[in-house]
Amino acid sequence: MACNNTTYFEMLQNNSDLLLEYYKTSFYVNLLDYHVPKAMQVNKIVTPIWIFIGIFGNIISAMVWANPRMRTCNTAAYYLTCLSVADLTYLILCLLFELQNPWLLGILDMHGWCQIFNALNMGVQYFCVFLVFAFTVERFLSLCFPFKSERFGKTRTPRIICCLLGVAVLLSLPQTYFWAIHPLVSECQIRTDTAMRSEISFFSVYNWSTELAVFGVLPLLVLFLNVAVLNKIRKVGNLKVGTQQSNSRISTRTANNEHGSSLLTSDREVNKQLGRTNGGYKASSNKGTTVTLLWVSFFLILTMLPNTLMYVLQEMVNFGDLPCRMEDMGGDVS
Numbered sequence: 001m002a003c004n005n006t007t008y009f010e011m012l013q014n015n016s017d018l019l020l021e022y023y024k025t026s027f028y029v030n031l032l033d034y035h036v037p038k039a040m041q042v043n044k045i046v047t048p049i050w051i052f053i054g055i056f057g058n059i060i061s062a063m064v065w066a067n068p069r070m071r072t073c074n075t076a077a078y079y080l081t082c083l084s085v086a087d088l089t090y091l092i093l094c095l096l097f098e099l100q101n102p103w104l105l106g107i108l109d110m111h112g113w114c115q116i117f118n119a120l121n122m123g124v125q126y127f128c129v130f131l132v133f134a135f136t137v138e139r140f141l142s143l144c145f146p147f148k149s150e151r152f153g154k155t156r157t158p159r160i161i162c163c164l165l166g167v168a169v170l171l172s173l174p175q176t177y178f179w180a181i182h183p184l185v186s187e188c189q190i191r192t193d194t195a196m197r198s199e200i201s202f203f204s205v206y207n208w209s210t211e212l213a214v215f216g217v218l219p220l221l222v223l224f225l226n227v228a229v230l231n232k233i234r235k236v237g238n239l240k241v242g243t244q245q246s247n248s249r250i251s252t253r254t255a256n257n258e259h260g261s262s263l264l265t266s267d268r269e270v271n272k273q274l275g276r277t278n279g280g281y282k283a284s285s286n287k288g289t290t291v292t293l294l295w296v297s298f299f300l301i302l303t304m305l306p307n308t309l310m311y312v313l314q315e316m317v318n319f320g321d322l323p324c325r326m327e328d329m330g331g332d333v334s
Contacts (some may be wrong), residue, residue, distance in 0.1 A: 015257050024185045031104045036328045040102060058088040075157045076293055079135035082161055083128060083296070090124045093117065106187070114188035115176040123172030126214055130164040131301045133218050139293050140225045143232045171210055179205055215308040219301045226297050233290070 021027050033040050037067035065072065070077040096117065099105045107113050138157075182189045189202070 013309070020185055023189075025101055025187055025189070025262065026104050028102060031326055031329070035329070042099075044102060047098055048095065051098070054091045055088060058084045062088065071272055075138065076135050078161060079131050079138075080292070083131045086124050086128045086131065088123070090128065093121045093124065097121070100188070108188040109181065109186060111181050111190075115179050117188075118179040119175040122175050123168045126168035126171050126210075127165055129214050129218050129300070129304070130168055131161070132220055132297055134160060134164060134227045135293055136222045136229075136297050139290060140229055141292075143229055143236075149199075169271065170262055171214070174206055178207075211308065211311060215304050215311075218303045219308075222297050225300050226301075229290070229294065251290045260324045277321050 012028065029040075062081055065077045065081040065084060067077075071081075096107060099109045108117055178190055179188060181189050182192070
């Protein structure tokens with residue numbers, strides 16, 4: 001049955017309370033509960049579990065990377081510490097949003113807190129992407145352009161992080177205008193005058209540009225930089241193997257000379273000692289940090305790009321004619 005029930009529409013016209021239900025968040029939650037109940041049950045049960053696991057993991061991660069010895073080894077510890085704190089903040093905000101929707105507890109329906117929450121929620125997400133992009137660039141420069149990477153030292157890394165935080169805050173400030181308490185239903189929603197999809201508004205232009213730039217373009221740049229880093233690591237590894245083989249050939253040729261053999265043996269012992277004292281720990285530390293950063297970067301790409309794609313495609317989905325009864329929506333072809 002199509003959503004053209006004249007009797008139902010006339011009933012809505014004569015019942016203002018029933019008509020207001022279409023403006024409430026509970027209408028969409030109840031709609032999903034009616035048509036996809038299993039998906040909503042999974043959302044209500046699994047999502048909080050993942051949030052608590054993430055909160056526990058980020059607390060441990062922040063404590064590990066905030067260790068002074070970790071910061072002494074490499075500058076990536078600054079980025080990973082801030083990333084853990086930012087992810088922890090985002091998970092707490094995500095838990096609050098879950099209590100608002102789909103649990104419908106209304107904890108965001110307060111003047112001021114509604115605007116602050118949405119601005120903080122977007123700012124933290126921006127900051128997480130900026131941090132991943134920043135340490136990916138830093139790792140790319142340290143491997144591909146080691147002399148230029150010196151300018152990104154330990155003294156400048158905190159300043160870079162502060163600048164990224166400032167940019168994230170500035171980008172999230174317009175959210176304080178976009179969101180407000182709806183005057184009819186007293187819920188935290190997008191302003192009616194900014195939510196019009198039929199015309200080009202500041203809300204639509206700003207959200208589309210920032211979402212695609214931060215959550216679309218930056219993850220793609222991170223992907224390209226990671227590919228370049230992996231390619232550089234592969235080439236350096238081949239060069240190192242080739243150098244070791246050439247050194248073994250030279251050692252074999254000079255081994256026939258007794259004096260050369262004794263000098264070569266002493267050089268080997270000295271080089272081994274230098275490798276243990278100077279290069280061994282740094283090499284293993286840098287290798288472990290690089291692997292960690294690559295995993296974090298690829299995880300961002302695998303989770304962010306599909307989310308951005310779905311965000312863009314959802315604008316193409318037509319909701320159909322409203323008002324309409326939930327029982328009739330399943331068979332409506334419009």
